[in-house]
Amino acid sequence: MKIFIRNLLLFFLAIIAIDITWGIVCQYLNDHSKGGGIRSRYYVCKQSNEDVLIFGSSRAKHHYVPEIIEDSLGLSCYNTGEDGNGIILSYGFLRMITSRYEPKVIIYDISDYDIYEDDNVKYLNYLKPYYHETGIDSLFWSIEPKTRLMMCSNLYRFNTTCLRVLGNYFHPITTYPKGYMPLYNTMNWEPKIEKSDIGTEKHIDSIKMHYFEQFIMLAKQKGIAVFCCVSPKYKGSSIPSYYSSIMNLCEQYKVPFLYYCNAKEISNNRDYFQDPTHLNDEGARQYTSLMLRDIIKLQPEL
Amino acid sequence: MEKDVGSKVQGSKRKHLVWLFALLGLLPLLVFKYYNFLNDCISDGLASVGLQFALPGLNWAIPVGISFFTFQAVGYMLDVYHGRVKAEKNLLDYLLFVSFFPQVMSGPISKADELLPQIKNPHKFDYDQARQGLKWLLWGMFIKLVIADRLGLFVDTVYANYIHYNGLTCFVASIFYTLQIYCDFAGYSLMAIGIAATLGFNLINNFRRPYLAVSITDFWRRWHISLTRWLTQQVYIPLGGSRCSKARTYWNIFITFLVSGIWHGANWTFIVWGCMHGVFQIVEKALGWQKYEGHNWTVKVIRIGITFLLVNVAWVFFRMPNISESIGLIGQMFSSEGTAGLAALEFDKLIIIVTGLLMLLFKDIKDEYLSARLRFLSNKVTRWCIYVLLFSMVLTLGVLDSGQFIYVSF
Known part of the structure; x- marks a missing residue:
């Protein structure tokens, strides 16, 4: 029994030593990465200084062209959208951004990731290297109290991302200028209507609604103009009832809510899409111009 | 002569009783997992001939690992009935056998003669x-x-x-x-x-x-071994196993894998999955490709x-x-x-x-x-x-x- 306990202790001591070393190395590589997503996120959190920021999921990342926004508004712009993410990551980003400076305009692209109930822990992944930043740790604790313990481990802090951290430091891949990632394929097939979309009960995620409200409140408190948009989907429908919670919040805080999901000019044209929920570059350019026209109409001083 | 008749009557009584208790043991599993499926199948079947009838659906949380501990409990009862193990007299030991925490969620499905003696014997650290x-x-x-x-x-x-x-x-x-x-x-x-x-x-x-x-037959000797063993002992062998005609053996294989499919869940997909494995093995057996x-x-x-x-x-x-x-x-x-x-x-x-x-x-x-x-x-x-x-x-x-x-x- 004594040998067993001694060996267990030795094993965990070795793990602790690896954990500490790995944490120091990964944090350094994260903060000095030279390309790819790690670099983009570090830029957003620690170095961005643009006037206009785009937030949201992959639909934000692929649908808003910063060059067009810059040309139209005469303001600098950066797209912070991240695949498979939504309000929780965006709120974390905004906390870190507003601790450094106040952008002038925020365009938030609302997607299903911001509404439906699901496992919110996954939206914290990209924030793990910034856990020590003010306000970020409490975001973790409110979503998953166990992270208070789990984040003590550096191996966990860089869980999954460690390979990307290494890759982005030693062999950096392209960092898309201003965060926008264009898609160049065209949907060459007619999508079927998915059964799962018909008559399925949508459960609204109260945590996401809470952070959506916090996001708007923080932006308003810093004097930032916020616009909430829903970008086009192929043959998109009119506003579904499950959007009402978000629309109510927008109304409450006087945030313009712009719905383009079924914008005829774009959503009925297959050539503008890579897949039913993502515009290709041509579609994104059309959409950005269309959206800007409306924003300028709503706020001519921009 | 009278003694023989008496033991036959008693044997038949025991058989009926064991079936009754097996059914009782399986009842929670049937209700929790298959009620909605059967209800939907019946109402869909009736709707196809123009009749509208449906019982209210159940929206209950299913106990975790119900299929596993049910099979372990029913397997124990059948083992006692067939004289493979002695009946356990200590209720606490029996409860620990059925709900042994490392395996309660997803098995393996243990046999009483493997686990019960270990529960009863004192353990020294090894x-x-x-x-x-x-x-x-x-x-x-x-x-x-x-x-x-x-x-x-x-x-x-x-x-x-x-x-x-x-x-x-x-x-x-x-x-x-x-x-x-x-x-x-x-x-x-x-x-x-x-x-x-x-x-x-x-x-x-x-x-x-x-x-x-x-081969698929070989696959089932290596995959979810405890379930395969349970199905072999409690379904395949009682049906006659392979000690009967070829056609009957094929039927026994098919039924065993149909039960396996149904055990996995209340959905036609599991039934098709079980049938596919049954058919694959029948074909292998017919062609002599099992080994x-x-x-x-x-x-x-x-x-x-x-x-x-x-x-x-x-x-x-x-x-x-x-x-x-x-x-x-x-x-x-x-x-x-x-x-x-x-x-x-x-x-x-x-x-x-x-x-x-x-x-x-x-x-x-x-x-x-x-x-x-x-x-x-x-x-x-x-x-x-x-x-x-x-x-x-x-x-x-x-x-x-x-x-x-x-x-x-x-």
């Missing part, structure tokens, strides 16, 4: 057993968290919207699911066996490198590949929510539609998956064919490096969210 237990626990965690859950992220993404993905991606996703379910379930089983061993209990090994099987004892590696590799592909097709039905979606996914594998490709699998995730799978492949091949030759692995320093590396990989590369085990829902 260093070698505890060390072996921790090794199983660590390997189980590794294949579950680093391989299965990582594969699962890609599989879930593709399967949820398979019409957007091209044929190759759908095929790769199906292969990934085949590997995912193995790593998920074998991972759980190893963790259960490992925890039990650390506490001084030996449980049945549930998996023996199933994807190195040379391969030759030493021709080309034949062996081809047989392993074909078995893997057949199992892979059957898993599509197991995984999809209904038959039409299963056929849709298989059709999509041969379709030119769908723009999304393997890019959905990011490069760093691919490295994790490939590394994990290579490690699994190495271990399975070593255990199957090379265990005597790779003695350097038993060197103390090498072993310690492997333990620390595996644990570090679990923390760094594992999917540590609130994901569940696939078999917990059965």
Whole structure:
């Protein structure tokens, strides 16, 4: 029994030593990465200084062209959208951004990731290297109290991302200028209507609604103009009832809510899409111009 | 003469009683898992002839591991009836046998003559057993968290919207699911066996490198061994097993795998999955392909590949929510539609998956064919490096969210 306990202790001591070393190395590589997503996120959190920021999921990342926004508004712009993410990551980003400076305009692209109930822990992944930043740790604790313990481990802090951290430091891949990632394929097939979309009960995620409200409140408190948009989907429908919670919040805080999901000019044209929920570059350019026209109409001083 | 008649009457009474109690034992399982399915089937059947009738549906939480502990309890009763074990008189020991915590969620399904004596006998700490237990626990965690859950992220993404993905991606996703379910379930089983061993209990090994099987029959000797054993003893043999005509043997195989399909869940997809495995084995038996004892590696590799592909097709039905979606996914594998490709699998995730799978492949091949030759692995320093590396990989590369085990829902 004594040998067993001694060996267990030795094993965990070795793990602790690896954990500490790995944490120091990964944090350094994260903060000095030279390309790819790690670099983009570090830029957003620690170095961005643009006037206009785009937030949201992959639909934000692929649908808003910063060059067009810059040309139209005469303001600098950066797209912070991240695949498979939504309000929780965006709120974390905004906390870190507003601790450094106040952008002038925020365009938030609302997607299903911001509404439906699901496992919110996954939206914290990209924030793990910034856990020590003010306000970020409490975001973790409110979503998953166990992270208070789990984040003590550096191996966990860089869980999954460690390979990307290494890759982005030693062999950096392209960092898309201003965060926008264009898609160049065209949907060459007619999508079927998915059964799962018909008559399925949508459960609204109260945590996401809470952070959506916090996001708007923080932006308003810093004097930032916020616009909430829903970008086009192929043959998109009119506003579904499950959007009402978000629309109510927008109304409450006087945030313009712009719905383009079924914008005829774009959503009925297959050539503008890579897949039913993502515009290709041509579609994104059309959409950005269309959206800007409306924003300028709503706020001519921009 | 009177004594013979008396014992026959008593025997028939006992038989009826055991059936009654078996049914009672299975009743919670039938109600919790199959009520809604049967209700839907009946109301759909009546609707097809123009009659509208439906009982109210149940929306109850299903007890975790109900299929496993029900089979363990019913198996015990049948073992007592057939005189394979003596009836347990101590209620606490019996309760511990049915609800032994490492295996209560997803098995392995233990037999009374294996586990009950271990519960009754006092245990002394055994260093070698505890060390072996921790090794199983660590390997189980590794294949579950680093391989299965990582594969699962890609599989879930593709399967949820398979019409957007091209044929190759759908095929790769199906292969990934085949590997995912193995790593998920074998991972759980190893963790259960490992925890039990650390506490001084030996449980049945549930998996023996199933994807190195040379036929579907061989696959079932290696996959979910405790369930196969239960079904063989409680369904296949009572039906007559293989000691009857060819046609009857084929029927017995089919019924056994139909029961296996139904046991897995209340959905036509599980029934089709069970029937497919039954039919595959009947064909193998008819053609004499159940075994391969030759030493021709080309034949062996081809047989392993074909078995893997057949199992892979059957898993599509197991995984999809209904038959039409299963056929849709298989059709999509041969379709030119769908723009999304393997890019959905990011490069760093691919490295994790490939590394994990290579490690699994190495271990399975070593255990199957090379265990005597790779003695350097038993060197103390090498072993310690492997333990620390595996644990570090679990923390760094594992999917540590609130994901569940696939078999917990059965």
